[in-house]
Amino acid sequence: MIAFENVSFAYESGEPVIRDMSFRIEDGEAVGLIGANGAGKSTIMKLLLGLVQGEGRILVDETEVNRDNLSTIRHKLGFVLQNSDNQMFMPTVYEDMMFGPLNYMVSREEADKRVDEILDRLDLQHLKHKYNHKISGGEKRMAAIATVLAMEPEAILMDEPTSALDPYNRRIVINTIKELSQTKIITSHDLDMIMDTCSRVILISKGSIVADGKAEDILSDKELLEANHMELPLSLSRNG
Amino acid sequence: MNKMEKALNELGHMDELAVQESPVHAMNAGAKLLCTVIYILVVMSFNKYDLSGLIPMLLWPVFMYQMSGIPVRTCFYKLRIVLPLVMAVGLFNPIFDREIMLHIGNIGVSGGVISMLTLMLKGVLCLMASFLLVATTPFDNICAALRRVHFPAMLVTLLLLTYRYVGVMTEELAVMTDAYHLRAPGQKGIHVSAWGSFLGQLLLRSMDRAQELYSSMLLRGYHQHFHYAPIKPFKFSDAVFLILSIAFFAIVKYVNVSELMGMFLVR
Ligand SMILES: Nc1ncnc2c1ncn2[C@@H]1O[C@H](COP(=O)(O)OP(=O)(O)OP(=O)(O)O)[C@@H](O)[C@H]1O
Ligand SMILES: [Mg+2]
Numbered sequence: 001m002i003a004f005e006n007v008s009f010a011y012e013s014g015e016p017v018i019r020d021m022s023f024r025i026e027d028g029e030a031v032g033l034i035g036a037n038g039a040g041k042s043t044i045m046k047l048l049l050g051l052v053q054g055e056g057r058i059l060v061d062e063t064e065v066n067r068d069n070l071s072t073i074r075h076k077l078g079f080v081l082q083n084s085d086n087q088m089f090m091p092t093v094y095e096d097m098m099f100g101p102l103n104y105m106v107s108r109e110e111a112d113k114r115v116d117e118i119l120d121r122l123d124l125q126h127l128k129h130k131y132n133h134k135i136s137g138g139e140k141r142m143a144a145i146a147t148v149l150a151m152e153p154e155a156i157l158m159d160e161p162t163s164a165l166d167p168y169n170r171r172i173v174i175n176t177i178k179e180l181s182q183t184k185i186i187t188s189h190d191l192d193m194i195m196d197t198c199s200r201v202i203l204i205s206k207g208s209i210v211a212d213g214k215a216e217d218i219l220s221d222k223e224l225l226e227a228n229h230m231e232l233p234l235s236l237s238r239n240g
Numbered sequence: 241m242n243k244m245e246k247a248l249n250e251l252g253h254m255d256e257l258a259v260q261e262s263p264v265h266a267m268n269a270g271a272k273l274l275c276t277v278i279y280i281l282v283v284m285s286f287n288k289y290d291l292s293g294l295i296p297m298l299l300w301p302v303f304m305y306q307m308s309g310i311p312v313r314t315c316f317y318k319l320r321i322v323l324p325l326v327m328a329v330g331l332f333n334p335i336f337d338r339e340i341m342l343h344i345g346n347i348g349v350s351g352g353v354i355s356m357l358t359l360m361l362k363g364v365l366c367l368m369a370s371f372l373l374v375a376t377t378p379f380d381n382i383c384a385a386l387r388r389v390h391f392p393a394m395l396v397t398l399l400l401l402t403y404r405y406v407g408v409m410t411e412e413l414a415v416m417t418d419a420y421h422l423r424a425p426g427q428k429g430i431h432v433s434a435w436g437s438f439l440g441q442l443l444l445r446s447m448d449r450a451q452e453l454y455s456s457m458l459l460r461g462y463h464q465h466f467h468y469a470p471i472k473p474f475k476f477s478d479a480v481f482l483i484l485s486i487a488f489f490a491i492v493k494y495v496n497v498s499e500l501m502g503m504f505l506v507r
Contacts (some may be wrong), residue, residue, distance in 0.1 A: 049455075049459060070458075079459050085411070086449055086453050087456050089404055089453050091252075091258075092255075095468075103460060103461030133407075
């Protein structure tokens, strides 16, 4: 369970970026966070991970997100950053994938097994021993997703997981997301992907929730989307 | 590929060197670290006129490079930017210290020249030894070894982040230089008028990225322990290596090897 209770936040000396926001996400839900550039989607994720602190209460499984229990919270949440260059810091993809599990005291054999299983699932075995500074942007994105999956978190937060991916890898990511049983929060401007992977959508504008409901309802509301700098997903605009 | 990207590739290349296989790579990181530190201390401890005493110290790094399979020229190539700076340290000695200390044939050599050469050699030797350590040990393992000897966790983290920061900064520099030249074709370098904003941007951007990188480490459980970078166990061979190396340093330091060899040759 993940909950925001009257959360507000502003970066230093700036306008509020999140305004008195409340929502609740139950275990196993797949929620799409959508909204224009600068609406506050990435900031919501940072608040949830305790990377920035705001006012109000944020709960993860009844534990409040604050300085004292950051490590408990972070163990539960896996985060795919918007910019994968900043996600990968070990020399090779393999070492990067091992980093999380080993830090959480998973045995080396167990971690090795996980890594192989995930690389198979994502069709990435060829990247295993590649150097992070020698792989393409899209490959790095796939590798970043793999590093997060290797941690087997209880909930997964993905910030723009399909940007920079070619259609083949985009499809793999979508299928992988669909197979995950964990709680998922995904931000994206790729509304077709959100349509495919999420049952619920929260639409953000200027730091406030403007709509929260079933994905098919919100994603088929042409006026609402256009008022928020978005367009109907291709799959819907063709049919309708 | 611009200059910066090349520099970046070289940084990456360091990581690649560090995971090769050789007797030196296989050594315990702590043993290597300790040995390197002692080596540097011994080199620094030589008297500033003791050039002939210092020269035999060259044998250790040369031998180690041989063992590690890393050509000495790789070191000099990678450090080509720092090397002149280190060498420049003693440049003024010959001007201030003109007392003649030694005659080669009938040319007098002043103390300044000798102390300059000694300083240069010291610099080069220390660089060679440090480079060898970094090139044969993944950086995270060096950090793990430092933690093992109870080096303060904060400092080790700082060291690790600095190492990563250099990479991030080079990357940003590469991107920004490209972006600049695309909009200022035919210009060589970056115009003076843009230096201020360029530098400011570079710092801000690389700081933001370094911050995110660090967050990413924290999010994946980094807590200043290095379980993820296990140090190779301290083996019997490591002990032998350590003892032999230290014995060698002691001999070079306290026995005048050059003189000894000279005596043999004279006989
Ligand atoms: N480090 C920061 N310092 C100051 N302001 C920031 C910082 N990061 C983001 N902002 C501001 O906060 C607002 C929300 O940013 P956020 O990154 O959450 O948007 P977003 O919804 O993720 O947008 P996008 O779709 O472009 O990724 C923006 O107006 C942005 O200018
Ligand atoms: Mg964002």
